[in-house]
Amino acid sequence: MKVETILTPALFxxxxxxxxxxxxxxxxxxxxxxxxxxxxxxxxxxxxxKEETEAETYKxxxxxxxxxxxxxxxxGFHFGNSPFxxxxxxxxxxxxxxxxTNGTKCIEMAKMAHQVVIGSFLNLEALIKHLKNSQRDVVxxxxxxxxxxxxEDSLFAGAVATVYPLRDCDxxxxxxxxxxxxxxxxxxxxxxxxxxxxxxxxxxxTKDIAYCCEVNVLKIVPVLKEGKLVVA
Amino acid sequence: MKVETILTPALFxxxxxxxxxxxxxxxxxxxxxxxxxxxxxxxxxxxxxKEETEAETYKxxxxxxxxxxxxxxxxGFHFGNSPFxxxxxxxxxxxxxxxxTNGTKCIEMAKMAHQVVIGSFLNLEALIKHLKNSQRDVVxxxxxxxxxxxxEDSLFAGAVATVYPLRDCDxxxxxxxxxxxxxxxxxxxxxxxxxxxxxxxxxxxTKDIAYCCEVNVLKIVPVLKEGKLVVA
Numbered sequence: 001m002k003v004e005t006i007l008t009p010a011l012f013x014x015x016x017x018x019x020x021x022x023x024x025x026x027x028x029x030x031x032x033x034x035x036x037x038x039x040x041x042x043x044x045x046x047x048x049x050k051e052e053t054e055a056e057t058y059k060x061x062x063x064x065x066x067x068x069x070x071x072x073x074x075x076g077f078h079f080g081n082s083p084f085x086x087x088x089x090x091x092x093x094x095x096x097x098x099x100x101t102n103g104t105k106c107i108e109m110a111k112m113a114h115q116v117v118i119g120s121f122l123n124l125e126a127l128i129k130h131l132k133n134s135q136r137d138v139v140x141x142x143x144x145x146x147x148x149x150x151x152e153d154s155l156f157a158g159a160v161a162t163v164y165p166l167r168d169c170d171x172x173x174x175x176x177x178x179x180x181x182x183x184x185x186x187x188x189x190x191x192x193x194x195x196x197x198x199x200x201x202x203x204x205x206t207k208d209i210a211y212c213c214e215v216n217v218l219k220i221v222p223v224l225k226e227g228k229l230v231v232a
Numbered sequence: 233m234k235v236e237t238i239l240t241p242a243l244f245x246x247x248x249x250x251x252x253x254x255x256x257x258x259x260x261x262x263x264x265x266x267x268x269x270x271x272x273x274x275x276x277x278x279x280x281x282k283e284e285t286e287a288e289t290y291k292x293x294x295x296x297x298x299x300x301x302x303x304x305x306x307x308g309f310h311f312g313n314s315p316f317x318x319x320x321x322x323x324x325x326x327x328x329x330x331x332x333t334n335g336t337k338c339i340e341m342a343k344m345a346h347q348v349v350i351g352s353f354l355n356l357e358a359l360i361k362h363l364k365n366s367q368r369d370v371v372x373x374x375x376x377x378x379x380x381x382x383x384e385d386s387l388f389a390g391a392v393a394t395v396y397p398l399r400d401c402d403x404x405x406x407x408x409x410x411x412x413x414x415x416x417x418x419x420x421x422x423x424x425x426x427x428x429x430x431x432x433x434x435x436x437x438t439k440d441i442a443y444c445c446e447v448n449v450l451k452i453v454p455v456l457k458e459g460k461l462v463v464a
Contacts (some may be wrong), residue, residue, distance in 0.1 A: 007381060007404075011242060014380060047313040148246060149239060149404040166425040172239075174425055179410035193398040193406055 002137040003164045005157045005172040008144035009102070012109055015139050022136045023113040024127065024160065025118070026057025027143035028152040029196045033120040033212040035068075035229055038084040040122075040218045042092030045228040048104040049097055058097040064090070066075060067099035082208050089166070096136045096227070102143035107224060110141055118222035118229060121156060121187065121215045128163050130221045130232060133179040138164075140173065152195040152212075155180045156186065234369040235396045237389045237404040240376035241334070244341055247371050254368045255345040256359065256392065257351055258352075259375035260384040261428050262313050263335025265352040265426040265444040266298075267461055269315040272322030272354075272450045280336040281329055290329040296322070299331035303431060304332070314440050327460070334375035339456060350454035350461060353388060353419065353447045360395050362453045362464060370396075372405065383426040384444075387412045387419065420445040 006012050015021070026032055035046050049055050052067065054076055059065040059077070066079030066086070073080030078090075082099050110116045114136060116168060119127045131138055140160055142153035158180030161173045169177065183190035188210055191197045200209055221232040238244050247253070258264055267278050281287050284299065284306055291297040291309070295309055298311030298318070305312030310322075313332055330336060342348045346368060351359045363370055372392055374385035388411030393405045401409065415422035420442055423429045453464040 007239065008243065010246075011240070011379075011381075016241075144433070145403075148402075149241075149405050149407070151403040154403070154407050161461075170380075171377075171383040171427050174383050175386050175407065175411045177383070178414040178422070179407045182410040182414050189259065190410070193401065195403050 001135065001164065002168050003140065003161050003173050004170040005140040005142065005161070005176050007142050007149045007154055007172055008147050009106055009109060010147040010226040012141065012150055017151055018091055018113045018138065018139065020114055021139050022115045022117060022131060022134050023110040023139045023141050024117050024131070025103065025106045025110055025141050025143065026156050027100070027103030027106065028120055028156050028212050029200060030083060030095040030144065030208055030212055031100040032118045033122055034081055034083045034086065035098065035118050035222055036120045036123050036218050036220065038096055039222050039229065039231050040087045040092055041088040043094055043096045045095045045230050046222065047095055047097045047228050048107045049099045050104055050108045052099055055097050055099045063097050064094055065097040071203060082111045082205065083211055084208065102145060103194060106143045111224065113139070116224035117232070119156060119160060121159070121213055124159055125216045126219050126221050128160060131160070132163070145196060148200055150196055152191055152196060155183055157192070159184070233367065234400050235372065235393050235405050236371055236402040237372040237374065237393070238380045239340055239374050239386055239404055240379050241341060242379040244373065248373050250345050250371065252346055252369065253371050254347045254349060254363060254366050254416060255342040255371045255373050256349050256351040257335065257338045257342055257373050257375065258385045258388050259332070259335030260352055260388050260444050261432060262315060262440055263332040263375065264350045265354055266313055266315045266318065267330065267350050267454050268355050268450050268452065270318045270323055270328055271454050271461065271463050272321040272452055273318055275326055275328045277327045277462050278454065279327055279329045279460050281331045281341045281457060282336055282340045284331055287329050287331045288385065295329050296326055298330040301333055303435060313437055314437065315443055316440065334377060336377045338373055343456065345371070348456035349464070351388060353391070353445055354450040356391055357448045358451050358453050359447045360392060361391070362397070375393065377428060384423055384428060387415055387422070391416070
């Protein structure tokens with residue numbers, strides 16, 4: 001099984017035969033960590049939508065809606081993009097609509113894949129098990145930040161790749177893997193110089209970052225089925 | 233001074249205010265290693281041209297021309313892309329025209345920068361000294377392979393970045409730096425799983441790769457002046 005890493009959505013066009021591959025969407029801070037948490041907390045589905053206006057329509061029809069633009073909660077929405085907004089008592093048994101700057105855009109871009117799954121440090125081990133069982137080539141699709149490479153998504157791609165033979169990894173994957181190898185015992189500390197860390201820290205949400213760096217605390221894998229993310 | 237890394241030409245459009253910055257063009261295997269070698273071997277200039285037909289015109293006018301497409305020497309040219317083709321007895325005192333798949337394209341793309349310089353492991357220390365003296369923001373521009381990320385150029389970007397404070401590096405630079413940190417004592421070995429290594433090894437040019445991984449053996453910095461690369 002081959003593994004390739006797409007470091008930013010601007011390079012997603014380079015994936016060939018995507019319909020035969022599993023795409024792992026990675027937006028560590030915070031969309032994919034939050035999606036995994038929402039489903040872990042008992043929501044029946046997360047409905048990713050690209051446009052704020054789509055989410056507004058869902059809201060007008062009685063859905064819970066969450067989302068951010070540029071890291072800020074969208075005014076009038078029930079939740080922002082913090083995993084701590086989605087407590088079990090709010091989301092259990094419900095469908096939640098989510099729109100974020102980078103993450104939900106990538107889910108949309110990847111939808112022609114054989115399967116789209118959601119990755120985060122929170123569910124790393126469960127994700128790896130899922131990928132290994134699938135026996136498919138894997139695309140590690142980093143959401144980045146506004147089409148730029150970011151460190152946290154790249155490091156996570158490297159973390160997933162460590163279980164594959166080196167010869168099956170493309171160059172971006174090899175680089176991400178080396179970077180993760182150096183960072184693995186200090187993910188939170190390594191991220192402190194990253195662009196996103198500085199941006200979120202300036203908004204006072206380092207608690208979110210610390211949570212999103214926790215490894216293997218959730219046992220589920222969100223997969224996209226008929227436009228909704230559900231537990232695999 | 234800020235440092236940003238552009239991991240593939242497909243992302244070069246993201247550089248802002250390039251006219252105020254120094255751009256380091258990086259194509260370790262083999263264009264920038266070869267350019268540095270040609271100038272070290274006494275050529276008065278390397279004239280980078282994007283199109284094969286331009287090089288043909290120079291050739292018809294008596295110039296020495298070198299170049300490759302897809303890793304193969306262009307038929308009828310005096311030299312290919314191997315640094316070993318350009319021995320002092322062939323190039324000393326002459327101008328050499330060069331066209332390559334990725335490297336010369338990047339020089340062309342970067343030409344509106346404040347300055348374009350050429351980087352390779354061969355002249356790492358001289359390059360770093362030049363960058364430090366310039367007191368300018370730096371763009372580490374990896375040529376990659378046909379718009380894809382490659383490992384050797386990324387590792388070299390990481391090597392250059394190690395002399396800057398972490399806080400001045402963008403996320404791509406931080407990742408490249410971590411990857412270099414892990415690889416620095418075994419650059420050649422680290423590259424053995426890379427796409428480009430496999431491609432060149434299949435053509436039997438591992439000798440070129442070993443040479444291009446040598447660090448600090450040449451003391452010059454090629455800079456672009458009026459369309460020609462000359463010793464700074």
